[in-house]
Amino acid sequence: MMKEGLTINNYEKTGVLSVNDFKQPSEKQLKKGVVIVECVQMIPCNPCVAICPVHAISMNDINDTPKVDFEKCTGCTSCVGICPGLAIFVVKIKDEKALITLPYEFLPLPAVGSVVHALDREGKTRGPAKIVKVNTRGKTAVITIEVDKTLAMDVRMIKVMNYD
Amino acid sequence: MTAFEGESIAAALHANEVKVLSHSLRYDRPRGFFCGIGKCSSCFMTVNHIPNIRTCIVPVQQQMTVTEQQKLGKLLPTPFTPKKKENITREIVVVGAGPAGMYAALAAAEQGASVLLIDENNEPGGQLVKQTHKFFGSTEEKAGTRGIDIAKELLNTIKNKKTIELLTSTTVVGYYENEHMHRVIAVKRLINGDQLLEISCKKMIVACGAMENMLAFPGNDLPGVYGAGGVQTLMNVYGVKPGDRALMIGAGNVGLIVSYQLLQAGVTVDRVVEAMPRIGGYHVHAAKLRRCGVPIVTSSTIKETFGKNHVEGAVVTKVDECFQPIPGTEETIQCDTICLAVGLTPSIRILEQAKVRSEFIPEAGGMVALHTPLLETTKNGIYVAGDASGIEEASTAMIEGELAGVSAAMSLGHNKNASEVQQKCKNALHVFRSGPFGRIPKICKEKISSCLEYDEGGTHY
Numbered sequence: 001m002m003k004e005g006l007t008i009n010n011y012e013k014t015g016v017l018s019v020n021d022f023k024q025p026s027e028k029q030l031k032k033g034v035v036i037v038e039c040v041q042m043i044p045c046n047p048c049v050a051i052c053p054v055h056a057i058s059m060n061d062i063n064d065t066p067k068v069d070f071e072k073c074t075g076c077t078s079c080v081g082i083c084p085g086l087a088i089f090v091v092k093i094k095d096e097k098a099l100i101t102l103p104y105e106f107l108p109l110p111a112v113g114s115v116v117h118a119l120d121r122e123g124k125t126r127g128p129a130k131i132v133k134v135n136t137r138g139k140t141a142v143i144t145i146e147v148d149k150t151l152a153m154d155v156r157m158i159k160v161m162n163y164d
Numbered sequence: 165m166t167a168f169e170g171e172s173i174a175a176a177l178h179a180n181e182v183k184v185l186s187h188s189l190r191y192d193r194p195r196g197f198f199c200g201i202g203k204c205s206s207c208f209m210t211v212n213h214i215p216n217i218r219t220c221i222v223p224v225q226q227q228m229t230v231t232e233q234q235k236l237g238k239l240l241p242t243p244f245t246p247k248k249k250e251n252i253t254r255e256i257v258v259v260g261a262g263p264a265g266m267y268a269a270l271a272a273a274e275q276g277a278s279v280l281l282i283d284e285n286n287e288p289g290g291q292l293v294k295q296t297h298k299f300f301g302s303t304e305e306k307a308g309t310r311g312i313d314i315a316k317e318l319l320n321t322i323k324n325k326k327t328i329e330l331l332t333s334t335t336v337v338g339y340y341e342n343e344h345m346h347r348v349i350a351v352k353r354l355i356n357g358d359q360l361l362e363i364s365c366k367k368m369i370v371a372c373g374a375m376e377n378m379l380a381f382p383g384n385d386l387p388g389v390y391g392a393g394g395v396q397t398l399m400n401v402y403g404v405k406p407g408d409r410a411l412m413i414g415a416g417n418v419g420l421i422v423s424y425q426l427l428q429a430g431v432t433v434d435r436v437v438e439a440m441p442r443i444g445g446y447h448v449h450a451a452k453l454r455r456c457g458v459p460i461v462t463s464s465t466i467k468e469t470f471g472k473n474h475v476e477g478a479v480v481t482k483v484d485e486c487f488q489p490i491p492g493t494e495e496t497i498q499c500d501t502i503c504l505a506v507g508l509t510p511s512i513r514i515l516e517q518a519k520v521r522s523e524f525i526p527e528a529g530g531m532v533a534l535h536t537p538l539l540e541t542t543k544n545g546i547y548v549a550g551d552a553s554g555i556e557e558a559s560t561a562m563i564e565g566e567l568a569g570v571s572a573a574m575s576l577g578h579n580k581n582a583s584e585v586q587q588k589c590k591n592a593l594h595v596f597r598s599g600p601f602g603r604i605p606k607i608c609k610e611k612i613s614s615c616l617e618y619d620e621g622g623t624h625y
Contacts, residue, residue, distance in 0.1 A: 008441060008442045011447055011450075012442040012443055012447070013441070013442060013443070013462050014454070014460070015443055015447065015450030015451055015453065015454040015460045016451070016454050017447075017451065038448070038451065039448060040447060041446060041447050041448075041600070041601070042599040042600050042601070043300055043446055043448070043599065043601060044300065044301060044302070044559075044595065044596050044598075044599050044601070044602065045300035045301055045302075045307055046301075046302050046303060046307065047303055047307045047308035050303040051308075061595070061598075062301075062302050062595055062596075062599075063595070063598050063599030063600075063602075082298075082308045083298075083308075083448075084297070084298035084299055084300045084307060084308055084448075085300070085446060085448025085449065085451075085452075086448065086452050087448040087451065105428060106427070106428060119455055119456075119457070120455070121451065121454060121455050122454055122455070122457070123454060123455050123456050123457025123458070124457070139310070140298070156451075156455050157455035157456065
């Protein structure tokens with residue numbers, strides 16, 4: 001029998017989370033637009049708790065993983081740019097599309113309206129991503145993209161290259 | 165050859181495609197840029213007829229003559245400097261102006277002590293100056309702020325403190341004991357000849373960081389094999405791309421972060437290999453890389469690298485549970501850059517000269533000076549902080565620095581709110597070391613305490 005602590009989670013081998021590794025919002029909450037925090041390890045870190053204007057993210061202590069209250073979360077995206085691990089995304093379902101807000105730290109930045117590659121957690125192209133909004137207030141740009149609704153929980157990155 | 169003002173000689177040469185900086189003494193093998201912070205000696209060259217200059221920390225100047233030296237190099241018959249030794253006396257001397265040293269100097273000055281802060285680099289800030297990523301931690305400890313911005317902020321505060329004098333381009337080379345004072349000898353590098361300094365102080369805080377580990381494999385000395393931190397220096401401090409295609413060895417936080425920064429600089433990262441069966445760094449750093457399409461391969465390592473005068477490729481292999489290569493799993497990859505992110509070793513040479521008691525503690529990263537919870541070593545009045553006291557990370561280095569600084573000042577009778585600050589630091593360190601990622605530093609500090617207790621004839625194992 002394997003001792004506890006010696007078992008290795010799959011994401012510790014691959015660096016890729018599966019959707020079962022973190023809390024999922026309901027369909028209704030997704031329509032409103034909520035934060036998806038992909039931070040599953042106990043890291044001493046808490047800027048997301050401090051920046052949330054509605055106290056939707058909480059921790060018992062600094063080593064705790066962030067817990068999201070999807071009912072309180074307004075999907076305002078202010079935590080997306082502050083997370084040092086670039087692990088926070090905001091997902092909003094609108095009709096047949098999903099609006100995904102993600103942190104982006106590469107140059108050049110994409111132009112609003114352009115259509116680029118939507119990448120999943122393994123960096124594979126999953127379809128087109130239309131750039132809806134580019135917020136460059138901080139040095140980490142916060143970009144909102146529009147992808148097919150079915151990709152809401154898979155797409156987490158873009159490749160700034162025209163999608164044909 | 166052209167260069168930018170403020171660039172180090174080695175970085176300027178690299179930007180001009182000169183990647184072989186020296187040759188090994190016995191087998192005449194080419195050697196290149198490795199650590200980038202004046203620790204490893206592979207960048208020794210003859211500069212303006214003076215041999216053995218660490219070109220990675222000396223800034224370029226107009227009309228400078230830089231030549232590869234023949235073996236050990238020849239000293240000029242004339243003295244380097246006609247200048248007389250200069251004497252300096254301060255209450256507290258801090259060696260190293262990285263996160264720990266800067267915080268130590270500030271904390272001591274806040275309590276009212278006069279401080280001399282020394283760093284061998286041209287620019288203070290230690291490794292903070294190349295940390296372009298946002299820091300983790302609590303909002304009070306500057307989480308969410310990039311290391312490079314923390315360095316700027318700290319430097320400004322230090323420059324505004326009249327009781328802190330900052331000496332850069334100055335290397336502490338020797339420690340001498342005196343009856344009531346500590347005496348250190350340092351050399352300040354100046355354009356018109358170096359200046360020898362004799363510094364007397366009542367308390368000394370050693371915060372000189374750590375150096376990157378080498379890994380044994382055929383070809384590991386070829387130019388193109390860098391310490392991951394060395395690559396960070398090239399890219400993030402000097403804006404010089406190390407190459408076009410990189411292989412990263414080690415998936416701890418340093419390996420993961422530097423791989424991401426290589427991507428930001430426009431370098432392709434072929435993959436990250438990690439000998440352990442799991443990724444050692446934070447998952448969030450690994451996730452950032454994976455979604456950019458960079459593979460991270462665990463239970464895998466480098467077998468060898470090859471190339472004529474420079475890295476042209478490498479062979480990677482899977483390893484078993486005992487870290488032995490599994491035959492038949494070798495894969496040859498094309499790359500011009502290999503980064504080693506396989507751990508750090510505390511820099512304790514100046515402490516060894518001072519004959520403080522040190523022990524080999526694996527969790528510390530090697531030999532480390534024993535110290536009390538207030539960071540005082542076994543020699544009265546000598547403190548240690550940051551990576552030099554055991555490998556950890558920048559946030560805890562800042563807290564340790566503050567704790568050492570305030571404790572040193574307090575022992576000299578400077579006390580504004582010293583006990584309060586001490587308690588705040590101790591609490592913060594406890595919190596940082598309570599989570600699963602703080603386990604190793606916690607064990608390290610516990611072992612250090614046990615060794616000290618054993619020395620004092622207290623609790624035995």
